[in-house]
Amino acid sequence: MVSLDSFKYALRGVKVVLSSERNARIHLVFAILAIAAGIVLQISLYQASLVVLAIVLVFFAEIVNSAIEKTLDITNTESNQMVKLVKDMTAAGVLVTAVGAVLVGILVFGPRVWQLIFK
Numbered sequence: 001m002v003s004l005d006s007f008k009y010a011l012r013g014v015k016v017v018l019s020s021e022r023n024a025r026i027h028l029v030f031a032i033l034a035i036a037a038g039i040v041l042q043i044s045l046y047q048a049s050l051v052v053l054a055i056v057l058v059f060f061a062e063i064v065n066s067a068i069e070k071t072l073d074i075t076n077t078e079s080n081q082m083v084k085l086v087k088d089m090t091a092a093g094v095l096v097t098a099v100g101a102v103l104v105g106i107l108v109f110g111p112r113v114w115q116l117i118f119k
Contacts, residue, residue, distance in 0.1 A: 015065050024062045031055045041112040051108055054101035061097040065090040
């Protein structure tokens with residue numbers, strides 16, 4: 001059984017990521033905007049599910065990236081080409097998920113915005 005402490009620690013992790021990682025705060029702003037747009041544009045439940053999934057994946061990638069970077073910073077204090085490569089790869093994972101989220105946003109919101117503009 002999961003204890004309440006587990007949730008407390010996980011929420012603390014989210015708080016740390018949001019307070020220490022600028023990109024996570026940027027992702028949060030865009031997530032809030034996407035949710036607000038979904039409400040205003042009255043997207044379907046299926047479309048909302050895609051938007052929420054995209055948001056979750058971006059935050060997951062950002063959290064994993066931050067955790068890996070901090071772990072590497074702790075374990076390796078010298079400049080190391082392999083550490084730089086791993087950090088670049090985890091950052092690429094965030095980029096790929098963010099681009100995927102933008103594509104979901106275009107596919108979900110694009111037609112509705114197009115209708116509003118050119119109706």
